[in-house]
Amino acid sequence: MKLALFDDARLGANRLGVLVEDGVVDVTASLPWPHDPDPLTAGWWRRLCRDFADVREELARAADKGPALDPADVRLRAPVLNPSKIVACASNYADHVAEMHGVQERTLGKVEHWMMNFDVFLKAPSSISGPQDDIVLPDAVVNAGQEIHHESELVIVIGTGGRDIPEADALAHVLGYTIGLDITVRSAADRSRRKSYDTFSPLGPCVVTADEVGDPSDLRIRLTVNGEERQHVHTATLITKVPAIVAYASSMMTLLPGDVIFTGAPPGVGPIERGDRLDTHITRIGAMRLNVR
Template structure:
């Protein structure tokens, strides 16, 4: 099933080039306030129980053309965004040159797999745009795209076993981990507003299939920059989930970026990013400059 959030944070099931509003099939009142997103986290936790009613509502229609609705990010107010660092060997290799250019040296500790946190307020939906901060542009720091497979947690947990990890996944979506290349902490460099685009919808695990066999592609202004299969992940999805859950409880609706493939590169105002993941969809994002600098 492909779940979309659209218009006033209503719930839709995507069918081809259309969606069906299934909000009425939820067994509790719908609150559109994204900061009071308990209904969404409850859906993530209890999806197996809700799925039959949602499928029946989707089959009953009516369909709304996708171009007639405003798609939002297919998550609401996650308690955290967990991101994976240094999880494709070819990306680790290319980062030596990137860090020499942007930092003047290689930070060896950053070449090892680990996880870090991004601000949930950095999430933006598939209709964007990505807004590049004026102070960062003025100082001349590079800002890069990183197209990634993103996991959305269903039933949460602590100390999750690797063999049980995929049972804790609601589904998958496309993500961009937008990154300032500077000496600042990872979480700071990656947490600006709009630096976590997600979309266009969430594909549940039963429909998406094996997370170790997704093809990821990204073009910038039509130029192919990233192309990889998730089979190349150093730390596969089940191991990421198990590792993260040893340090922090994973809550329903939490978001996990699985790591940047090779081919990262700078983006500038006016650019257009097209990213796709097999079986999950495609997403086009415009890049803009912040219009006014923040004082103080």
């Protein structure tokens, strides 16, 4: 199932939809609990992540009945609401680790070797934007001449959550997957700071449930900038695979329903500038087109 959040002039904000072949079906009324459109208090979304198995059949019936809304008449939002945290993986593709030596030599004047090892860090949830929002480059960063890079990634959305989740059980705690861009300032600042500007975590176009995605190690990620291919990688080459990522992150922090985990930047990262058009695609999940301003 492809779960989407959308705004509609007639129906309201942050509606729950299911993407179908000819549009999006509003299934909000099929939820067995109240729908709160305010993203800051929208506990209904986190409850959906936690209890999706209980409502899946009813949502599927509603999606089958339709009618489908024309995509031109709705605005897709980021397919998550106010997660307690964004967890992001660093140095999770060997070829990206290799390319970062040159990137750091150019942008920092040296290589920070400790940054070449796999680990996780946090991004601000306020950096999340949607598939129809622009990426906004901060004036101060641009004026300082610092590079701002794209990183197109597979993103995990947590379902039931938990602490100290065994790797063997980890996939049972995943609601589904979406596409994310981890927009990054290349500077000496802390990772969390330079990756947490507003609009620096675009997500979309939907969350595809784990059963429909299948093996998360069998997906292809591709990103182009102004039509030129920059990133093209298979998730089989992740150093730390999705089950191990979930287990590792949960060994340090309780993962809550609706939390978001970026799985790591593939090789091919590079600078973006105002006026650029980014197209990113992951097999069995979908595609996003984002403009930079």
